[in-house]
Amino acid sequence: MAFQHMIESERCKGCGLCVEFCPKKVLEITKIVNAKGHFPAYQARPEDCIHCTMCCIICPDVAIQIKEIKEETAD
Amino acid sequence: MGKAFSRPESLSQTMTHYCPGCTHGIVHRLVAETIDELGIAGRTVGIAPVGCAVLAYNYFNLDFQEAAHGRAPAMATGIKRVRPDLIVFTYQGDGDLASIGMGEIIHAANRGEKFTTIFINNAIYGMTGGQMAPTTMPGQRATTAPTGRDTDATGMPIRMANLLGELVTPAYVTRQAVLKPQQINKAKKAIKKAFEYQVEGRCFSFVEVVSTCPTNWGLTPLDSLKWAQDNLIPYYELGDYKTPDED
Amino acid sequence: MAKVLMKGNEAIGEAAIRAGCKNYFAYPITPQSEVAEYLVKRLPEEGGVFVQGESEVAVGYMIFGAAGCGERVMTTSSSPGVSLMSEAISYIAAAQCPAVFVNIVRGGPGLGGILPSQGDYFQATKGGGHGDYRLLVMAPDGVQEAVEMTMKAFTLAEKYRNPVMILGDGLIGQMMEPCEFPDDLKTEATNKDDWATNGMDYRKSDKRNLVKSLFLDPTELNNNNLILKAKYDKMRKEEVRYEEYNTQTDYQVLIVSYGTMSRVCRTSIDLLKKDGIEVAMLRPQTLFPFPEEAIYNAATKENCKSVISIEMSMGQMVEDVERSVKGQREVEFYGECGGDIPSPEKIIEIIKGLL
Numbered sequence A: 001m002a003f004q005h006m007i008e009s010e011r012c013k014g015c016g017l018c019v020e021f022c023p024k025k026v027l028e029i030t031k032i033v034n035a036k037g038h039f040p041a042y043q044a045r046p047e048d049c050i051h052c053t054m055c056c057i058i059c060p061d062v063a064i065q066i067k068e069i070k071e072e073t074a075d
Numbered sequence B: 001m002g003k004a005f006s007r008p009e010s011l012s013q014t015m016t017h018y019c020p021g022c023t024h025g026i027v028h029r030l031v032a033e034t035i036d037e038l039g040i041a042g043r044t045v046g047i048a049p050v051g052c053a054v055l056a057y058n059y060f061n062l063d064f065q066e067a068a069h070g071r072a073p074a075m076a077t078g079i080k081r082v083r084p085d086l087i088v089f090t091y092q093g094d095g096d097l098a099s100i101g102m103g104e105i106i107h108a109a110n111r112g113e114k115f116t117t118i119f120i121n122n123a124i125y126g127m128t129g130g131q132m133a134p135t136t137m138p139g140q141r142a143t144t145a146p147t148g149r150d151t152d153a154t155g156m157p158i159r160m161a162n163l164l165g166e167l168v169t170p171a172y173v174t175r176q177a178v179l180k181p182q183q184i185n186k187a188k189k190a191i192k193k194a195f196e197y198q199v200e201g202r203c204f205s206f207v208e209v210v211s212t213c214p215t216n217w218g219l220t221p222l223d224s225l226k227w228a229q230d231n232l233i234p235y236y237e238l239g240d241y242k243t244p245d246e247d
Numbered sequence C: 001m002a003k004v005l006m007k008g009n010e011a012i013g014e015a016a017i018r019a020g021c022k023n024y025f026a027y028p029i030t031p032q033s034e035v036a037e038y039l040v041k042r043l044p045e046e047g048g049v050f051v052q053g054e055s056e057v058a059v060g061y062m063i064f065g066a067a068g069c070g071e072r073v074m075t076t077s078s079s080p081g082v083s084l085m086s087e088a089i090s091y092i093a094a095a096q097c098p099a100v101f102v103n104i105v106r107g108g109p110g111l112g113g114i115l116p117s118q119g120d121y122f123q124a125t126k127g128g129g130h131g132d133y134r135l136l137v138m139a140p141d142g143v144q145e146a147v148e149m150t151m152k153a154f155t156l157a158e159k160y161r162n163p164v165m166i167l168g169d170g171l172i173g174q175m176m177e178p179c180e181f182p183d184d185l186k187t188e189a190t191n192k193d194d195w196a197t198n199g200m201d202y203r204k205s206d207k208r209n210l211v212k213s214l215f216l217d218p219t220e221l222n223n224n225n226l227i228l229k230a231k232y233d234k235m236r237k238e239e240v241r242y243e244e245y246n247t248q249t250d251y252q253v254l255i256v257s258y259g260t261m262s263r264v265c266r267t268s269i270d271l272l273k274k275d276g277i278e279v280a281m282l283r284p285q286t287l288f289p290f291p292e293e294a295i296y297n298a299a300t301k302e303n304c305k306s307v308i309s310i311e312m313s314m315g316q317m318v319e320d321v322e323r324s325v326k327g328q329r330e331v332e333f334y335g336e337c338g339g340d341i342p343s344p345e346k347i348i349e350i351i352k353g354l355l
Helices: A017-021 A054-058 B024-038 B052-058 B072-082 B094-100 B102-111 B160-165 B181-199 B221-231 C008-018 C033-045 C056-068 C079-094 C121-125 C143-160 C170-174 C218-238 C259-274 C292-299 C317-325 C344-352
Strands: A002-007 A027-029 A041-043 A064-069 B044-048 B063-066 B087-093 B116-121 B171-177 B204-210 B239-242 C004-007 C023-026 C049-052 C074-077 C099-105 C136-138 C163-169 C176-179 C242-245 C253-256 C279-284 C286-288 C306-311 C330-335
Touching: A002 A041, A017 A027, A017 A054, A017 B221, A054 A064, A054 B181, B024 B052, B024 B087, B024 B116, B024 B181, B044 B052, B044 B072, B052 B063, B052 B087, B063 C056, B072 B087, B072 B094, B072 B102, B072 B116, B072 C023, B072 C049, B072 C056, B087 B094, B087 B181, B094 B102, B094 B116, B094 B160, B102 B116, B102 B160, B102 B204, B102 C056, B116 B181, B160 B171, B160 B204, B160 B239, B171 B181, B181 B204, C004 C008, C008 C033, C008 C074, C008 C099, C008 C143, C008 C163, C008 C170, C008 C176, C023 C033, C023 C056, C033 C049, C033 C170, C056 C074, C056 C079, C056 C099, C074 C079, C074 C143, C079 C099, C079 C121, C079 C163, C079 C218, C099 C143, C099 C170, C121 C163, C121 C286, C136 C143, C143 C163, C143 C176, C143 C218, C163 C170, C163 C259, C170 C259, C242 C292, C253 C292, C259 C279, C259 C306, C259 C344, C279 C292, C292 C317, C306 C317, C306 C344, C317 C330
Parallel strands: B044 B063, B044 B087, B087 B116, B116 B204, B171 B204, C023 C049, C023 C074, C074 C099, C099 C163, C136 C163, C253 C279, C253 C306, C306 C330
Antiparallel strands: A002 A064, A027 A041, B171 B239, C004 C176, C136 C286, C242 C279
């Protein structure tokens, strides 16, 4: 079972709480401004993400989702 | 390893107007998740206050009414009495509930009205730009307490959960916080318990949630969480102040 | 239909039930607490809801909540209490919810007195609360009319999705008169699924409803006000009600008076007629919409020399009478408002002063 982490960069207001609470320090604030003038968070080190949902829980805008994705090849 | 996480259906797609880092958004999620998990969206009516959360009616896929300042508990009484099959909740800030609406919340609780109140305590008036609220801390600055709250002139902050916990009529009264993930998950359980008491038709339920207001505290979102933990939690002690099971 | 001798306050309570309203929220205040004392017994018999609120402020919003989820609902109060409900009335009008408010008027301002008065005319007809809203206001002159107007109020509130007010007074509330409850005045509640927060499952819809009065966008707020205004204009066209008395004669003076005061004027007119003096009266039954045209027509009859507004107040309706007469005649005023009602003889003396 694999998971896919996703931040809605247009919904995120760049408050930075997820960056702080991520136990693996995966997240950072981007330099690319979004439509609302915020600088959203993004996965700087996605490979370190353990999909623990800490970022989802603390996010005040519910901008982060973790989707379950089926393995294509059952290797 | 890991788990999925998605937006609750009862939470609308509308982007909120709340300031970056404002914890209103977290509590909205907890309420929406609860309503999804209990499968009651089709018969739930929310009541928005006057304050930052007035626009909560845009953020839930639910029937909503928008109350006058402080009057949500009276509107909830009106709905719940004529349509007891509906699940009714009010979502109110501290200016709305603990100041102008104090009469309404105390009497609704004391009558044992079978609805649920979510009370956001961030120790300040948000929407109107940072005035002192009944919950503002001693010495805490606000636009109407520019040198810090002078308790000789304005009294001490009001602890709503403690106050309502003193009423004799059976109720579920608890104070939670959303300043860190563990508190948020505990707050979710409390909110769900509150709605379950209502679904069972058991009693009035009240969840006070210690929250932040980065903009009007003049702090970053992260520092706001720390400031609240260090300054609000000691005074607004968390925990259940009343449960119907005791009686 | 057998008539029954009933106190006005109780008859108003029974009228609500007969009109299909089973939900009553109220707060005690003299001279109308008997409505609550009557309904607390009667409503449970009908499976209805009775709640005594902690204040008239709270009661106003219990009414708003209940009306907002599509149920028929009523409250009764008296002058100071209605002042406290005025904010809620403004919200209910803005959010377009049907609701019935009964004001058994007592002397004011301030704590005033507990005797009958007509001192709330402005509050009822010119908006006691904030913003551009109006109330459909009906003023009964006795227990039977109070019953009929209360029953009609629920139909009218739903027709216009607007609060409706019955403007009685302490005398009408406290006196007993034989009355009946005409079945044909009861109407079935309208379907409210397209706006009420009555539950998506209840109306088998996945579109949620929103009852609110906040319109931060100026265009939206203006549009909401235009919607309300269109309703008030429709009321002006369709809901004006008044009664004419002795207007078939060559009357020299036209009295404009309503409610309890108009009954005294009626006696004065009869007594003056015996002396060969013809006086007529136009009695507004709806205070909003006000019978402007009817008053203009009656006032401008050739034989009619002057118009007088006689009220239990310091002069409020007189302003609407002047507006209606458009300067075609002198408009006089006589009023008392301590709670003692002017006697027929007093009115005769005032009228003779005009001849």
